[in-house]
Amino acid sequence: MRTWSEMSQIQPKVTKMLTNSIQKDRVSHAYLFQGARGTGKREMSSLLTQSFFCSNRDGVEPCQRCKDCHRIQSGNHPDVHEIVAEGQSIKKEQILHLQKEFTYTGLESNQKVYIVQDADKMTANAANRLLKFLEEPNRQTMAILLTENGQSILDTIRSRCQILSFQPLNAKNLENRLMEEGINEATARLLASLTNNLDEAVELSRDEWFAKARKIVIQLIEILQSKPDEALLFIHNEWMPHFQDREAHSKGLDLLMIWFKDLVYEHVENEAAIIFIQEKERIQKSSYQWSKQFATDALTHILEAKRNLHSNVHPTLVMEQLTLQIQR
Known part of the structure; x- marks a missing residue:
């Protein structure tokens, strides 16, 4: 469990905003945590709940040892209620059940917390029932709504919450967090350059598809350098079967772009910026064959390929054209 x-x-x-509120004993009755998946909303809601209940706090930090802290961490606290979507939505009946639960006296205190995951998935009826709940705040009750799409939340609900926007994780922070998850430095650095979403990065790290994608990109580079006449054959036989939809092709192009950026960094002697750290020897060797201008032109062609891909040009045509452009 993380600390403040x-x-x-x-x-x-x-x-800073939340810890200031805790220090001044001015915790809001309702929060809306909005931001992309993997930016820490769930962890923050759990930590705030611990600070709300923990009687052995050290300043703002919950003790992490008491009965309340342990039960919140394990999801078993009797006065902490979590609502998650049933199927594709959060239904009115779930909010009604929550309201009923809150009419009872707390099992161990009068404090209660409810956390609504994916609050944007509430049906219209559920959202209106929650609004009625928020309109009658109780000082000892705290609501925490989590969403990736804050603008889809009713304005009337937003107006009754303190809105906190979670920013995308910067690459270095994400890299460090991935290494804390047990991911090696080389993979963590590559993943952090592809996405600022922790959950997505962790999923990719465990995906055999991604490991093979990285290998295919390196193989394409080798063929473009040593056997350029076979590059189109490689695209048809290896690239196309692996990158089977536009999203997959886009990730492949992102990996290819990172590699050529690394080549530029090698030319300008900015070794610290290189992402493919396991391929430094290959990148150095490539710099003898391909100039900085060649790498810059390749990046321009890859960006054009991504635009064409998103404009619904057939992926095979996109990759054929890109391969020919890089070969020239």
Whole structure:
């Protein structure tokens, strides 16, 4: 479980606002945490809930040892209620059940917290029932709504919440967090350059598809350098069967772009910026064959390929054209 000190490294502005509220005993009755998946909303909601209940706090930091802290961490606290979508939506009946639960006296205190995951998935009826709940705030009750799409939340609900926007994780912070998850430095650095979403990065790290994608990109580079006449054959036999939809092709192009950026960094002697750190020897060797201008032109062609891909040009045509452009 993370501490406020650790969260301040991930979401400094949100952490500062929440810890100030805790210190001044001015915790809001309702929060809306909005931001992309993997930016720490769930961790922050759990930490805030611990600070709300923990009677052994050290300043703002919950003790992490008491009964309340342990039960919140395990999801078993009797006065903490979590609502998640049933199927594709959060239904009115779920909010009604929550309201009924809150009419009862707390099992161990009068404090209660409810956390609504994916609050944007509430049906219209559910959202209106929640609004009625928010209109009658109780000082000892706290609501935390989590969403990736804050603008889809009813304005009337938004107006009754303190809105905290979670920023995308910067690459270095994400790289460090991935390494904390047990991912090696080389993979963590590559993933952090592809996405600022922690959950997506972790999923990719465990995906055999991604490991093979990285290998195919390196193989394409080798063929373009040593056997350029076979590059189109490689695209048809290896690239196309693996990158089977536009999203997959886009990720492949992103990997290819990172490689050529690394080649530029090698030419300008900015070794610290290189992402494919396991391929430094290959990148150095490539710099003898391909100039900085060649790498820059390749990046321009890859960006054009991504635009064509998103404009619904057939992926095979996109990759054929890109391969020919890089070969010239």
